[in-house]
Amino acid sequence: MVRYKARYLLFDILYPEEPSLSAVGPPTQGHIEFHSSSDPTITSSYLAGLIREGLAHQFGDWGAGVAGGLTVKYFSPQTSKGIVRVSRDHYRLVWTVLSLMKELKGKPIVIRVVKVGGTIKKVEKEAIRRAKLDIARFGGAAGGRAGILEVEDIEDDDMQD
Amino acid sequence: MSSTVKEPQTERKKDARPSLMQITVKSPEWSYAHLKMIYDPPFLQSTNSSLYPPDILTWRTTLTASLTQFLGVMGSAIHIDILHIKHDEAWLRLPRSDATMFGVAVSGYVGSTETRAVGFKILGMGDFLMGVVGKGEEDDLWEL
Numbered sequence: 001m002v003r004y005k006a007r008y009l010l011f012d013i014l015y016p017e018e019p020s021l022s023a024v025g026p027p028t029q030g031h032i033e034f035h036s037s038s039d040p041t042i043t044s045s046y047l048a049g050l051i052r053e054g055l056a057h058q059f060g061d062w063g064a065g066v067a068g069g070l071t072v073k074y075f076s077p078q079t080s081k082g083i084v085r086v087s088r089d090h091y092r093l094v095w096t097v098l099s100l101m102k103e104l105k106g107k108p109i110v111i112r113v114v115k116v117g118g119t120i121k122k123v124e125k126e127a128i129r130r131a132k133l134d135i136a137r138f139g140g141a142a143g144g145r146a147g148i149l150e151v152e153d154i155e156d157d158d159m160q161d
Numbered sequence: 162m163s164s165t166v167k168e169p170q171t172e173r174k175k176d177a178r179p180s181l182m183q184i185t186v187k188s189p190e191w192s193y194a195h196l197k198m199i200y201d202p203p204f205l206q207s208t209n210s211s212l213y214p215p216d217i218l219t220w221r222t223t224l225t226a227s228l229t230q231f232l233g234v235m236g237s238a239i240h241i242d243i244l245h246i247k248h249d250e251a252w253l254r255l256p257r258s259d260a261t262m263f264g265v266a267v268s269g270y271v272g273s274t275e276t277r278a279v280g281f282k283i284l285g286m287g288d289f290l291m292g293v294v295g296k297g298e299e300d301d302l303w304e305l
Binding site for chain 1: 228229230231232233234235236262265266
């Protein structure tokens with residue numbers, strides 16, 4: 001028996017049309033709106049269901065069978081970021097499904113896979129790195145506190161696993 | 162010791178037969194399939210109605226249905242050429258890289274028409290049309 005080898009995909013949900021990209025406000029305003037938080041009713045299991053539906057549509061019974069064993073390990077509606085775990089041989093199918101998602105709870109979205117890793121640790125580190133980058137970018141404008149909480153949020157989840 | 166004796170012999174052989182150029186087609190672009198549409202309960206071979214034998218559009222839609230069920234949108238995108246239809250059999254051409262998945266999708270499919278279940282029987286598959294057509298004709302050759 002061979003060990004089950006997994007891939008972890010770190011994705012973030014972008015809302016390209018949702019907000020009005022107004023000219024007023026600091027230059028980081030557009031960035032924040034683009035990366036706006038998701039509907040709080042969106043849970044990991046809801047996303048997993050959506051991905052499975054997508055697999056069945058794009059890759060039929062075969063796709064749903066080979067990659068249907070995925071789990072959404074982490075999803076935070078506040079940051080619109082999540083981690084999916086899927087078998088190494090079929091991670092590209094899940095990647096495709098994520099990339100082809102157009103809508104979430106009626107809102108037009110774009111899902112971007114920003115990191116593929118072999119361990120959840122590495123993927124979490126990338127999530128934290130990106131979160132820190134965002135904090136540095138907003139720095140004074142948005143107020144650092146909210147950003148720091150975001151990082152802790154991810155780290156707390158790590159402890160539970 | 163024996164090798165020293167043999168060596169000049171083989172050399173002479175080589176000289177006597179100038180080398181011919183040999184080409185092996187290792188990865189042909191296309192694959193060919195010979196399918197039969199089967200029904201349950203079966204039609205009589207002599208039946209001639211709007212349902213049997215299936216026409217080219219029926220072939221196309223049934224094949225697409227089977228591929229969509231098994232492989233989703235990806236399956237429906239497989240390029241299939243229907244080369245010839247004879248009664249309830251058809252000869253198809255498809256990209257070789259999709260041939261395996263095609264075989265699985267088509268052989269495991271059970272669809273339905275108004276009155277009966279429909280499926281496919283793979284009579285032959287191969288990378289060369291000659292082989293696929295020839296295989297089917299072998300049976301006819303020995304029929305009295």
